[in-house]
Amino acid sequence: MNNFHDLHSLFKQHQTFAISTHVNPDGDAIGSELALYTYLYKLGKTVKIYNTDPVPKKYQFLPNWEKIENAQAAKDCSPEVLIILDASSLDRIGNYLKKCLIPINAVVNIDHHITAEAFGDYNIIVPTASSTAEIIFKFFKSGQILIDPNTALCLYAGLMFDTGCFRFSNTTPETLRIAADLIELGDFAPDEVYTEVYEQLRLGKIHLLGQTLRTLNLSGDGSIAWILVTQSMLKDTETTLDDVEGFVNQIQAIAGVEVAICACELPDGNTKISLRSEGKVDVAALAAEFKGGGHERASGCRINHPPTSAIKMLLESANQRIKNIR
Ligand code: 5GP
Ligand code: MN
Numbered sequence: 001m002n003n004f005h006d007l008h009s010l011f012k013q014h015q016t017f018a019i020s021t022h023v024n025p026d027g028d029a030i031g032s033e034l035a036l037y038t039y040l041y042k043l044g045k046t047v048k049i050y051n052t053d054p055v056p057k058k059y060q061f062l063p064n065w066e067k068i069e070n071a072q073a074a075k076d077c078s079p080e081v082l083i084i085l086d087a088s089s090l091d092r093i094g095n096y097l098k099k100c101l102i103p104i105n106a107v108v109n110i111d112h113h114i115t116a117e118a119f120g121d122y123n124i125i126v127p128t129a130s131s132t133a134e135i136i137f138k139f140f141k142s143g144q145i146l147i148d149p150n151t152a153l154c155l156y157a158g159l160m161f162d163t164g165c166f167r168f169s170n171t172t173p174e175t176l177r178i179a180a181d182l183i184e185l186g187d188f189a190p191d192e193v194y195t196e197v198y199e200q201l202r203l204g205k206i207h208l209l210g211q212t213l214r215t216l217n218l219s220g221d222g223s224i225a226w227i228l229v230t231q232s233m234l235k236d237t238e239t240t241l242d243d244v245e246g247f248v249n250q251i252q253a254i255a256g257v258e259v260a261i262c263a264c265e266l267p268d269g270n271t272k273i274s275l276r277s278e279g280k281v282d283v284a285a286l287a288a289e290f291k292g293g294g295h296e297r298a299s300g301c302r303i304n305h306p307p308t309s310a311i312k313m314l315l316e317s318a319n320q321r322i323k324n325i326r
Pocket of ligand 2: 131
């Protein structure tokens with residue numbers, strides 16, 4: 001494991017950088033990328049950002065979001081340093097980027113997932129951090145780097161997203177102190193950031209939520225809840241996979257539910273799984289059984305089976321884990 005000092009030296013010594021993050025990037029992934037982008041750019045470096053998936057509309061208020069390029073644009077890019085943020089594993093940046101984005105000198109891996117692999121030449125993995133944005137904030141502080149208002153907004157969006165608006169168990173006193181600092185350093189109102197991210201929903205998302213909640217199932221003892229999203233439901237409501245975000249939290253809120261599962265059918269017929277835990281079951285370990293990962297209370301994986309069989313497989317393991325805690 002490396003420290004911030006190593007990273008400051010590495011950044012000083014090199015001139016060309018590329019940044020990437022996981023597929024289906026969220027507020028933490030994008031906010032962290034843009035914060036680091038601005039920092040390196042201001043140092044006079046050549047910096048590129050390449051993501052497999054586009055920036056969701058709700059993050060298109062973040063300054064410089066349009067600097068984020070698609071994977072194909074990385075075709076002839078060979079930066080001296082490649083920085084991977086919030087990804088858990090190198091596979092999660094997507095096949096094409098993994099294959100073609102090869103740095104000349106070093107891979108830097110900055111992450112806060114408990115299942116994060118140390119795939120970099122430089123690894124800064126802090127599972128106690130609420131978010132990758134929190135780690136980047138501390139990196140800036142450690143180098144007495146001035147955080148400008150745009151960067152403050154990007155980091156705040158990262159913290160806000162990964163803590164579920166400062167309500168999840170990863171919200172520490174330090175997280176809240178950092179958030180307060182960012183509000184002071186920034187030029188934004190927290191309620192406006194909330195509105196941008198959570199209250200610009202397309203009507204289709206609400207219809208999709210309605211259809212999805214009709215699929216709700218509970219285990220006999222009420223400790224496991226699951227929902228299903230099919231491609232035909234997405235088509236019917238003119239929505240995409242991004243719109244499914246947050247659904248699993250709705251069913252985790254049911255009294256007595258220890259594990260919540262959302263199974264979403266992918267275009268290829270396989271399944272994207274989101275898992276949430278009330279705290280007693282380690283869903284990072286559950287996801288890891290299926291080659292996924294994440295945090296103890298929020299994790300995910302892809303299962304190469306249709307949703308109904310994927311759920312069956314998960315229920316077996318989830319039931320066993322619930323028995324073990326009783
Ligand atoms: P979500 O359910 O919101 O998509 O993801 C919850 C958490 O699990 C996030 O921290 C995310 O990084 C992680 N996660 C989701 N899907 C996967 C996956 O397929 N592989 C890994 N390693 N982590 C995942
Ligand atoms: Mn994160």
